[in-house]
Amino acid sequence: xxxxxxxxxxxxxxxxxxxxxxxxxxxxxxxxxxxxxxxxxxxxxxxxxxxxxxxxxxxxxxxxxxxxxxxxxxxxxxxxxxxxxxxxxxxxxxxxxxxxxxxxxxxxxxxxxxxxxxxxxxxxxxxxxxxxxxxxxxxxxxxxxxxxxxxxxxxxxxxxxxxxxxxxxxxxxxxxxxxxxxxxxxxxxxx
Amino acid sequence: xxxxxxxxxxxxxxxxxxxxxxxxxxxxxxxxxxxxxxxxxxxxxxxxxxxxxxxxxxxxxxxxxxxxxxxxxxxxxxxxxxxxxxxxxxxxxxxxxxxxxxxxxxxxxxxxxxxxxxxxxxxxxxxxxxxxxxxxxxxxxxxxxxxxxxxxxxxxxxxxxxxxxxxxxxxxxxxxxxxxxxxxxxxxxxxxxxxxxxxxxxxxxxxxxxxxxxxxxxxxxxxxxxxxxxxxxxxxxxxxxxxxxxxxxxxxxxxxxxxxxxxxxxxxxxxxxxxxxxxxxxxxxx
Numbered sequence: 001x002x003x004x005x006x007x008x009x010x011x012x013x014x015x016x017x018x019x020x021x022x023x024x025x026x027x028x029x030x031x032x033x034x035x036x037x038x039x040x041x042x043x044x045x046x047x048x049x050x051x052x053x054x055x056x057x058x059x060x061x062x063x064x065x066x067x068x069x070x071x072x073x074x075x076x077x078x079x080x081x082x083x084x085x086x087x088x089x090x091x092x093x094x095x096x097x098x099x100x101x102x103x104x105x106x107x108x109x110x111x112x113x114x115x116x117x118x119x120x121x122x123x124x125x126x127x128x129x130x131x132x133x134x135x136x137x138x139x140x141x142x143x144x145x146x147x148x149x150x151x152x153x154x155x156x157x158x159x160x161x162x163x164x165x166x167x168x169x170x171x172x173x174x175x176x177x178x179x180x181x182x183x184x185x186x187x188x189x190x191x
Numbered sequence: 192x193x194x195x196x197x198x199x200x201x202x203x204x205x206x207x208x209x210x211x212x213x214x215x216x217x218x219x220x221x222x223x224x225x226x227x228x229x230x231x232x233x234x235x236x237x238x239x240x241x242x243x244x245x246x247x248x249x250x251x252x253x254x255x256x257x258x259x260x261x262x263x264x265x266x267x268x269x270x271x272x273x274x275x276x277x278x279x280x281x282x283x284x285x286x287x288x289x290x291x292x293x294x295x296x297x298x299x300x301x302x303x304x305x306x307x308x309x310x311x312x313x314x315x316x317x318x319x320x321x322x323x324x325x326x327x328x329x330x331x332x333x334x335x336x337x338x339x340x341x342x343x344x345x346x347x348x349x350x351x352x353x354x355x356x357x358x359x360x361x362x363x364x365x366x367x368x369x370x371x372x373x374x375x376x377x378x379x380x381x382x383x384x385x386x387x388x389x390x391x392x393x394x395x396x397x398x399x400x401x402x403x404x405x406x407x408x409x410x411x412x413x414x415x416x417x418x419x420x421x422x423x424x425x426x427x428x429x430x431x432x433x434x435x436x437x438x439x440x441x442x443x444x445x446x447x448x449x450x451x452x453x454x455x456x457x458x459x460x461x462x463x464x465x466x467x468x469x470x471x472x473x474x475x476x477x
Binding site for chain 2: 002004008015016019020021023024025027028032040041044055056058059060061062064065074077078080081082084086087088090091096114115117118152173174
């Protein structure tokens, strides 16, 4: 077996074994901390660089992996860790816009996509949380930013050119019977 | 298990890869968002951390950038001035994706095009330099410029899937498969967001919601299905063992994207097409 084959077998084998062991292992009480994740990403990146040096025929695979795990941490395009769905939480949320009568506002009328609004809200909430805000305060801070964005994006004509728009968060979780429960909270409203 | 080597692609296989990738790039250029964020980037990423990219928001800039990309992709498809077309496309995609991702919403839908372009450009430049200065980079580069570009692009794409799989293992402390049934909450959320958006994809979201409600009480089955998805990402690098292994990995990855579209309503068409072009199609042109 060549060195390049060994790097691939070991590189693929270890995470596959870890994933399969975790499948049947005990439930975790919390996610790994950011420090632990950085440590593991660093260890794997170093191992990938070593693999690139000893197995040049597959060096590009290992170099891109190392770059994704280091530069990709802060989404330095085109490098990323592709974190979508990496932590399937027991409770998640989404943001929507509503009129006074709880009618959903068509987000595209504001030139936005619902998924982008959610990502922007999450980003603003993270920024507020990093400044020490509680979860509720962080959400309210994010809602204020989103309300300002909505205000700047109002269409020139039509019902949403001037009507108040409410920023609402929906929280989804599993109830005791295993069904999905949704809780609705209004966080802010445009003038 | 034998030594790993660059596949010996036929000229027809290179043509198929070039035309196929040009088609994917063309689609990506056509779908660039004309409606652009305004003002200074609120959450700059990558280059935008050092350079202010707000000049990219203007419609004139957008139109000219799109035209330059169209011209470059036609040159690339025709295999004319490729060494100039690739840098134009690479820089344009890097700037466009960086700009779009710098307003707090990073969308990875078109990243694969950018990564393939970066890998191909690096491969072409390295091969040209080795050829011009008589460097022997034979384990790293292939026996032709085209083969080097394709081989580097394939490795870069495999690295993306492998990174995605590793990130799930790292971020969940190895327990990703165990907690994966919680993703059914995301299905509910996607269906909800779809209702806000309206349009033709709504029926797909409703199907997905029905499917997820059938699965809610069957957590072991859900774990098994998601486990298959994670394992396909994690074993992707073994595609480098040979053209037919790469074909099998490619089919697995396309199946993963189809399953994601059906259950999670997450569509990564560009990724699936790139996999089709570089992993699945070449063995049929021997």
